Amino acid sequence: MAQKPGIPKGTRDFNPEQVAKRNYIFNTIRKRFETFGFQPIETPSFENSETLMGKYGDEGDRLIFKILNSGDYLSKVNESAYKEKDSNTLTSSISEKALRYDLTVPFARYVVQHQNEIEFPFKRYQIQPVWRADRPQKGRFREFYQCDADVVGSDSLWQEVEFIQLYDSVFSSLKLEGVTIKINNRKILSGIAEVIGASDKLIDFTVALDKLDKIGEEKVKEEMRSKGILEEGINKLQPLFTLSGSFESQIESLKSILSSSEEGIKGIEELAFINEAISQLGLETATLQLDVTLARGLNYYTGAIFEVAAPKGVQMGSIGGGGRYDDLTGIFGLKNVSGVGISFGLDRIYLVLEELNLFPNTVTKNVEVLFINFGEQEALFSLKAIKLLRSEGINAELYPDTAKMKKQMNHANKRAIPFVVLVGEQEMTSDTYTLKNMTSGEQTKVSLIELIEAIR
Template sequence: MAQKPSIPKGTRDFNPEQVAKRSYISNTIKDVFESFGFQPIETPSFENSDTLMGKYGDEGDRLIFKILNSGDYLAKADDQALEAKDSNALTNSISEKALRYDLTVPFARYVVQHQHDIEFPFKRYQIQSVWRADRPQKGRFREFYQCDADVVGSRSLWQEVEFIQLYDQVFSALKLEGVTIKINHRKILSGIAELIGASDKLIDFTVALDKLDKIGAERVKEEMLMKGIPEAGINKLEPLFSLSGTFEDQIAKLTTILSDSEIGNEGIEELRFIHRAIAELGLATAVLQLDVTLARGLNYYTGAIFEVAAPPSVAIGSIGGGGRYDDLTGIFGMKDMSGVGISFGLDRIYLVLEELRLFPETVTRHVEVLFINFGETEALFSLKTIKALRSQGIHAELYPDSAKMKKQMTHANKRQIPYVVIVGSEEMQSNTYTLKDMISGEQSKLSLEELISRIK
């Protein structure tokens, strides 16, 4: 008995309906990217190992899928490592390539490799799969899509303003209301750390602060004390724990709290500039909110930091994020290339739209009209008409077999095809078509021109 087929853990099959819905999201994002002047690039599914390794820290390196060398991969194996069962040393000699972990490092490699062909500032977008040897769990997969957009070669804050507008335009196009675009600044976090005497413990401080809305102020203080942050400094954070109000109110309070911090004030002024521009330009559906506890990717981001939260009615993590970085290409020897980028979480956006029933019904309708097959003569006549319909942009097909009428109608219903065309000898003689609306059940006899007009 043949073994039942399966797929690797952390991967998924997508049925036609799911593919259609995912394409609807990615095509919407792509259209907005291009309307903002971003250009598409694609990079290989796998890179040379030395391009990826060492760029994500020890934890990231462990999650990179390595590819065995072609042919007899043990031929060049390190004998010493093989005998000692040293997997790390052995991997270097039997694997020279790896599946990409994200789109950012391959993009950095692309910029450096093609720097003489690129016109800077360079606005690129990429929608491709990435792979991580992570432990699969709900909402976390080993293969998934990333939808990234970046601008490199410019330090202008107008880029941050444009990205906020871009987020808003995408979610507006998806009819997703109630989205919150949270923003913070690395320099503000550095200023706060400076204020409490924890500049050397910036990561520890921000990791604890990031938990404020989850565990409360007292437990955040306890965690900071455990990390060696002075109690006197923690007491200075009291105003931050209750920071609330409008964007302007929070900026005003931060200005007072960080009055003696030069770097903190730089961050405040940059956020003030971004907020004023957005207030002038306006947002369609999203809300811009200052969140001083936001600290994502602190080892990476050097300026503004973004995180996008789904509407409060949906219990899910962030559906997007990004920020400014000052040295994207430095890992490949090309210094001082500032940039800013954002990403959309396609899988989570899918879950949000599904839960809120925001996918248009037409998204999953691949075929608009099915022609009933009564036999060879009728089929040939129908195919000539189908060719004319397709030339008008109408998705049409012929049922392949001359089966019973009921079976063909059932097929159309199961596939949710909205129209069926019946062509028998009478229709062929009069050069007309009987169109059946599968929703209302109404039937009409139409000419070719009327048929095209009705279906369109």
């Protein structure tokens, strides 16, 4: 017996219901992107290796899927590298292309390559799959979609304000209430590190601070000490460990803590501007919250940092994130092009909507009516009606074979089709249709117009 086929680890098949629900999220996000003035682009699923390699650090480079060259890819291999099993040298000679790891680096390449065609500021959105050779686990896949929106070519903080509104608009459209949009600023983190005399240990300091809500104050202090941060500096952090209250009160506390740091004060001013604008404009369902422990993408972001938390009571990591970067295109030689962008976590948003039962029933709208097939003449008569039903936006189909009535009815039941139409010699003579409600079992004889209204 032939072995049952399978799919690679970290990939997934999606059944019709799952695809319909995913498309509901995609379409909602896409509509809001376009409402806010973002334009769609698409980039190839694979790029030249030199475009991707070296852009994500050593760990990221190891997670990039390489594509073998076509033909006899071993013919150009360096003999000594082959004998010594030097994988790095071998890879560069047998693989010139790789699957994209994210949408950001390909976007940077796109901007540089098409800079003379682009009108700046350039607002783009992209909804496409990416691939990572990661270890598959719950919520982590080797193939998954990213939904990104970015603006490049503008330093204006109004862009950050609009992205907060965009997050709020998308989650409001999905009827997902109680979402928290957390915000911080890289300049504030740099200012704190400066104040405690740990500017050279910024990453170590922020990695430890980021764990405050997970491991508590004392453990965070222990980790900082282990990284060589002096006790005097840690003592200066004390107000941070108890920082709470409204956005405005936290801003005032930070002004005291960072009074000696020009960089830190600049970060405070930026956050205060954003918060004031959002206070004036208002949000529909989301809440904006200052979180000084937020430090995602620190090697990448230079200004505002965003992270979106699911409603309280839902056990889920972040469902979105992003921030301001000052030199996205610098990796390809185009310097000083500032940008800001956000991303939506499709898979996690799906799980949250599923848990909270927020998918509308109409999302998985199936075929609404199945015509039973009694023979060639009856089928042709039915298809004329089906053509009209479809033109009226009703999902209709004919059972393709003249199978036993019971089999055709079972087919409708298994597919949860709500209505069945029976057309026999009597119906054809009287130009009517027998409509059966599969839920109630009720059968009625109707005209074509009545059939359309009944199904609607």
